[in-house]
Amino acid sequence: MPARYKLSVNVPVSHADAVRKAIGDAGAGRAEHYSHCSFSLRGMGRFTPIAGASPYIGQVGVAETVEEEQIQTDLLEADIRPVLAAMRAAHPYEEIGFELVRLVDTDAFL
Numbered sequence: 307m308p309a310r311y312k313l314s315v316n317v318p319v320s321h322a323d324a325v326r327k328a329i330g331d332a333g334a335g336r337a338e339h340y341s342h343c344s345f346s347l348r349g350m351g352r353f354t355p356i357a358g359a360s361p362y363i364g365q366v367g368v369a370e371t372v373e374e375e376q377i378q379t380d381l382l383e384a385d386i387r388p389v390l391a392a393m394r395a396a397h398p399y400e401e402i403g404f405e406l407v408r409l410v411d412t413d414a415f416l
Contacts, residue, residue, distance in 0.1 A: 307411055309383040314376055315404035316351055317397055318363065322375040328396035329377070333385035344379040351403070362398040380409065 313334060317325045329335070330342030337343050351374040355361040364370035381389050386406065394402065 307413065310380050310409045310411075311383060311386065312378060312380055312407045312409055313389065313393075313404065314378045314407075315393055315397070315402065316374045316376050317399075317402075318351075319348065319373050319375050321396065321398050322346065322377060325393060325396045326377050328392040329379060329381075329389050332388040332392035334381040334389045335379040336382070337380070344377050346378070347376045349374060349376065360400055362400065 313329070315325065315329075326342070326344055326346075330344070335341060335343035351372045352369065353364075353372075354369045355364055355366045357366060359366055361370070363372055390406075393404065
């Protein structure tokens with residue numbers, strides 16, 4: 307069975323649909339006879355841009371709070387590069403908060 311990964315990415319609510327579509331189009335969220343499968347959570351992202359930053363939201367030296375959506379989806383190892391490239395192209399932030407974690411093959415435990 308090919309290795310599967312879980313991608314979680316935080317994105318401003320205003321860009322969540324665009325990022326979700328981009329990563330789905332690139333191969334994330336495929337499950338047998340379905341595509342673009344994902345789960346989302348809403349929360350508040352907090353950051354302070356420092357010298358050298360070019361923030362999409364906010365200004366250098368000022369703490370910012372932004373309503374964000376965390377998109378979670380699965381993908382195959384072969385799709386990591388195109389999915390991350392699509393995520394970067396659709397995401398407005400210069401520094402993207404995301405994590406990519408390899409999943410355990412649960413069939414081995416059944």
